[in-house]
Amino acid sequence: MADIGILTFQNTLNFGASLQCYALYNVIQQMGFDVQVINYNNPIIATREFLVPDRGLKSVIKVMLNKPKARKFEAFLHRMNVSPSCDKSNFKEIANQYDGIVVGSDQVWNPECTGYDTTYFLDLVDSPIVKLSYAASIGLNHFPDCGIDYGALLGQFSSLLVREKTASEEISRYVDKPINIVLDPTLLLSLDSWKNIVQIPRSVRGKRYVLVYSISESELSLRAARRIAKEKNLEIVFIQQYKFNRVKDAINMRNISPEEFVGLFLGADVAVVSSFHGLCFSIISGTDFLYASDSGKSSRASRLLDLMTLLGIERRSVSDYFNGEMIPLNWDQVFSKLDNERIRSRNALTNSLGLVRSSQAN
CATH class of the missing domain: 3.40.50 (Rossmann fold)
Structure with a gap:
């Protein structure tokens, strides 16, 4: 019992x-x-x-x-x-x-x-x-x-x-x-606790990449990822949650485990996300990130914005990135607020x- x-x-x-x-x-x-x-x-x-x-x-x-x-x-x-x-x-x-x-x-x-x-x-x-x-x-x-x-x-x-x-x-x-x-x-x-279960998918070992985990707004997320990949000379890794279509210019991750999911965030140079937990694991791993908000799902967008506001994170949307208005992440400040x-x-x-x-x- x-x-x-x-x-x-x-x-x-x-x-x-x-x-x-x-x-x-x-x-x-x-x-x-x-x-x-x-x-x-x-x-x-x-x-x-x-x-x-x-x-x-x-x-x-x-x-x-x-x-x-x-x-x-x-x-x-x-x-x-x-x-x-x-x-x-x-x-x-x-x-x-x-x-x-x-x-x-x-x-x-x-x-x-x-x-x-x-x-x-x-x-x-x-x-x-x-x-x-x-x-x-x-x-x-x-x-x-x-x-x-x-x-x-x-x-x-x-x-x-x-x-x-x-x-x-x-x-x-x-x-x-x-x-x-x-x-x-x-x-x-803590990050160390998550590291205890991490698994790295074989197809990304030794690679530098921008990670895309998008429940919605996939095209917008991919457009940002492609531009980042070109700027930083990175590959694109795309996690598919529910869809079965492949992205031609990306390493597609379809049947991965939760442990591999965590590993992909810990190994990414940059993440582009539209999901709440995508944002969470970007923050946990200290991975530079952008988020793509779903204009048709205000409740989903509010969950992301509430968490970012709580941790003092501003202007990290894909729109901010394309408009040149993105503010760099102050990870010391973010982790201090997260600890509290x-x-x-x-x-x-x-x-x-x-x-x-x-x-x-x-």
């Missing part, structure tokens, strides 16, 4: 989701708790990640093409203590083993992402199990009006730690209790987990 269960997106082929789970697991373990990742199966997520096929031949083909990547992600998941697989029918049975459950990080409270699955609000969990969140994200400016009683569900949480200001403001409309903003778990681990935020976020998590210790003593 573990002290703490973590409920997050573990059945995934998303690099950021997998790595934030690993980071939170390790941080809680470092704090002296016996911790386990709850191996919860959300069918909507499994289908979206092409872990299982949807209807149609195209979906079946994508699942087959993802098999090598899926095996690597499964191996990475088992770097952690993982519960038996469960779904809604037996989630409560698994949950009853823990003294406390931490929900997060990532967009666990985005109903549109989870298929309106209230399991991520721990609706199936009863007292005396302590309900906590860490860096939980809504991923939207507002909860969708879909019949979920957010106030009742969130009111059951003993501690609410969220990742973004927008989440804090939205949740405060439903509950009258403190809501603290904390760092994404990936940012809680790590201490604050770790203290917040320590205080939350203290509620579990108190329940164990009673």
Whole structure:
């Protein structure tokens, strides 16, 4: 029996989701708790990640093409203590083993992402199990009006730690209790901790390159990467998350592991990103970076901008680069602010987990 269960997106082929789970697991373990990742199966997520096929031949083909990547992600998941697989029918049975459950990080409270699955609000969990969140994200400016009683569900949480200001403001409309903003778990681990798991893909060993990790705005990101590569005499390395098309003038990374993903950021001269976790690993590794904002996804852009503002980073967009308005990164300042935020976020998590210790003593 573990002290703490973590409920997050573990059945995934998303690099950021997998790595934030690993980071939170390790941080809680470092704090002296016996911790386990709850191996919860959300069918909507499994289908979206092409872990299982949807209807149609195209979906079946994508699942087959993802098999090598899926095996690597499964191996990475088992770097952690993982519960038996469960779904809604037996989630409560698994949950009853823990003294406390931490929900997060990532967009666990985005109903549109989870298929309106209230399991991520721990609706199936009863007292005396302590309900906590860490860096939980809504991923939207507002909860969708879909019949979920957010106030009742969130009111059951003993501690609410969220990742973004927008989440804090939205949740405060439903509950009258403190809501603290904390760092994404990936940012809680030091660079040395991440180096312990790094793997370098064979195709980039000994090469200097600009790394492109783009969930959106791929053409804009690639246009910037091509110009940087020409200026600095670098090759282009392109990480494909969900798409199956190849970039002709790049080293394409399709079925890589989470460990290789981290290695690519640590080895890059420059990174061009449009994802939140792409930004996180650029900062962790101290890699010079640009970001490409998605004009159609204001919530995604705000996540990147909120983190950069917190760390004193300005004018690092692709537009700033093309307009000659980019401001050089002051890494001493960035790392100093990051250290302070790590201490604050770790203290917040320590205080939350203290509620579990108190329940164990009673």
